[in-house]
Amino acid sequence: MRKKILIYGYGWVGESAYDFFRYFGFDCKIIDDLLDFSEISFFNSDFRMDVDILEFDFYIVAICNKKTAISLKEKLISIGVDANQIKNFSNDKYNKNMEYLLDEYFIDSIDTFLNDEFSLDRLHNSLKNVVCKHYENKKSNNLKHRRLEFDKKSDKGVFSSILHTGYKSSSGKPIIYPGFYSYCSHYKESDKDFYFIDKLDFDSIRNRDPNVKFIACFGNSALRVEYLPTSDSITANMQSILDKEFTTKYIVANFGIGSQGVYDQLLTFNALCFTLKPDIVLSFFGGTDYRNGVYCCDRLVKQHKIVYTPESWEVSYKSATNSSLPLFREMSKIKDGSNPKITMYDVLDSVKVRLAQFNSYVAAGGGLFMLLYSHLVYVN
Numbered sequence: 001m002r003k004k005i006l007i008y009g010y011g012w013v014g015e016s017a018y019d020f021f022r023y024f025g026f027d028c029k030i031i032d033d034l035l036d037f038s039e040i041s042f043f044n045s046d047f048r049m050d051v052d053i054l055e056f057d058f059y060i061v062a063i064c065n066k067k068t069a070i071s072l073k074e075k076l077i078s079i080g081v082d083a084n085q086i087k088n089f090s091n092d093k094y095n096k097n098m099e100y101l102l103d104e105y106f107i108d109s110i111d112t113f114l115n116d117e118f119s120l121d122r123l124h125n126s127l128k129n130v131v132c133k134h135y136e137n138k139k140s141n142n143l144k145h146r147r148l149e150f151d152k153k154s155d156k157g158v159f160s161s162i163l164h165t166g167y168k169s170s171s172g173k174p175i176i177y178p179g180f181y182s183y184c185s186h187y188k189e190s191d192k193d194f195y196f197i198d199k200l201d202f203d204s205i206r207n208r209d210p211n212v213k214f215i216a217c218f219g220n221s222a223l224r225v226e227y228l229p230t231s232d233s234i235t236a237n238m239q240s241i242l243d244k245e246f247t248t249k250y251i252v253a254n255f256g257i258g259s260q261g262v263y264d265q266l267l268t269f270n271a272l273c274f275t276l277k278p279d280i281v282l283s284f285f286g287g288t289d290y291r292n293g294v295y296c297c298d299r300l301v302k303q304h305k306i307v308y309t310p311e312s313w314e315v316s317y318k319s320a321t322n323s324s325l326p327l328f329r330e331m332s333k334i335k336d337g338s339n340p341k342i343t344m345y346d347v348l349d350s351v352k353v354r355l356a357q358f359n360s361y362v363a364a365g366g367g368l369f370m371l372l373y374s375h376l377v378y379v380n
Contacts, residue, residue, distance in 0.1 A: 002027045003111075006056040008072055010035055010047075012092040014062035018046075019096045020089075020127070021060070024110045029056070043324035054080055058114055064090040066119075073118065087120050091127050098134045105130050156192040160184075174312040180267040181312045183258050187226055194272070197230050197254050205251060205276050212249045216273050217256065218265035219284030224256030234284070259309045261289035262354045270361060277365040283358060284372050286351065293347030294338035295328040302346050305353040 003026055007017050010032045021028050029048050030037070037047040059076055063069040069088040077083050105126045106113070113123040154161055159175050163184055174181045175194075182194045191199040205214055217223060217235050225233045235254040242250040255268055265283055273281075293307040297314075300306040310329035318327065331337030355371065362369040 003057040004029070004055065005058045005060055006031065006051065006053070007060045007062050007089075008032070008076070009062040011062070013064050013090060016092050016094040017060050017062040017089040019099070020091075020094055020102075021110075023096075023099050023102055024106075043326075057085065059086045060089045061086060062089050064092055066090075083118075086118060087114060087116075088118050089120065089123075091124055091131075093131045094127055098130055101130045101133055105133075160193050174316055176312070176316055177271065180264070180271045181257070181309070181316075182268075183312075185226065188224075188230070197224055197226075197233060197235075197256065200253055202272075202276065205253070208251065209249075212251060213279040214276060215250055215252045215280045215282065216269070216276070216278040217252065217254050217282045217284065218260070218269060219256045219282075220260050220288045221256070221258040223254065223284045224258060226258065256284075259288060259292065259311055261292055261307050261309065262286070262351050262358060263289075263307050264309050264312075266354055266358045266361065269358070274361065274365060278362070278367045280368050280370060281358075281362045282370050282372055283355070289351050290344065290347055293350065294342050294344075295332060296339065296342065298339055298341035298346075301342050301350050305350040307347055307350045307354070 005021050005026045005028050007014055007021070007028055007030045010018070010030050014030065014032070018028055018030060029046055029051055031048060031051060041047045053076075059081055061069045061072045061076075063072060066088075069090065073083070073086045073088070076086055113120065113126075116122050150161070156164060159177050163173060163175050173184050175184060182196075185195040188195055188197045194200075208214060215238070217238075223234055230236055233254060233256075235252045235256075239250065239252040242252065255265075255273065257264070257268065260268065262283060269281065288309075289307050292309055293301060295310050296307055300308065310327060314327050314329060317323075318325065328337060328339045359369040
């Protein structure tokens with residue numbers, strides 16, 4: 001049967017203690033006199049507001065200040081906890097990246113360390129050695145040299161490299177850039193950074209002849225045509241028609257990214273296209289806004305007029321924080337699984353505001369904004 005530990009205090013030290021003892025298979029619960037766990041405990045039972053204080057095998061006071069730690073020990077004793085069960089964990093340097101060293105430095109059962117005195121000196125000495133060894137390994141592995149060697153061989157930027165050096169499958173995963181996102185693709189791989197269907201020569205477009213007109217197209221997967229030959233895309237056909245019918249030279253670029261509505265298109269334009277000063281910007285297909293909008297945060301939609309792509313922003317943030325909160329987008333297959341606080345009027349109103357903003361951004365660079373929308377956007 002797993003032994004139960006109560007971690008008292010959840011600052012930097014408490015987080016280190018939580019990761020440390022969970023590695024050794026303890027059933028850990030956390031309390032903190034100064035933190036409100038009412039929301040996180042709703043989905044994660046390790047953070048409790050109503051624990052039976054006397055049901056644990058060990059009580060870990062996760063505080064680095066010795067005076068405060070002793071004070072909390074006395075508090076636990078006053079409510080009936082055996083003093084021999086109370087220990088002080090004071091290391092705030094350990095993290096999960098170091099767990100590969102724990103079996104080497106904690107050969108004896110962890111229980112033998114917990115039977116030591118309150119200050120756990122032996123445990124802390126071993127843990128200090130773990131931390132030092134970890135940083136020695138980082139130094140001896142010459143990480144900077146390895147990074148520079150990697151960059152010589154890779155044709156990817158930093159964010160795409162982060163994704164591809166992770167151990168999880170990168171297929172279909174969002175690449176979160178500062179202020180916008182793209183999706184990794186195994187079908188369209190000529191562009192290793194943004195995975196647009198064609199690799200764009202940004203410098204060439206930026207420095208184009210003044211007589212060459214640049215058309216930038218933004219939209220969702222219907223514009224992108226992920227599983228079809230690039231030659232079958234809307235933009236390829238547009239380029240072909242313009243080349244045949246007009247003497248003026250045009251460059252047509254496809255910035256299509258799966259699941260993007262108007263707001264996310266605007267973010268991509270602002271990040272990658274604004275400085276290119278396109279002559280014409282086309283925004284395609286509004287159906288994504290209506291599909292995404294009813295699963296978004298109602299505060300962002302109603303108060304701030306933001307209809308975004310939950311699969312990218314919410315899912316990625318949930319993964320980064322290890323949250324257990326069920327997302328409305330994850331419940332899309334459930335009947336009435338959408339956000340009940342959002343109406344289609346709210347979505348339409350948000351889209352209208354962002355279309356006007358998109359138009360103003362394009363006009364600021366001297367371009368013309370045109371809308372190829374599959375739904376009528378009209379809000380009084």
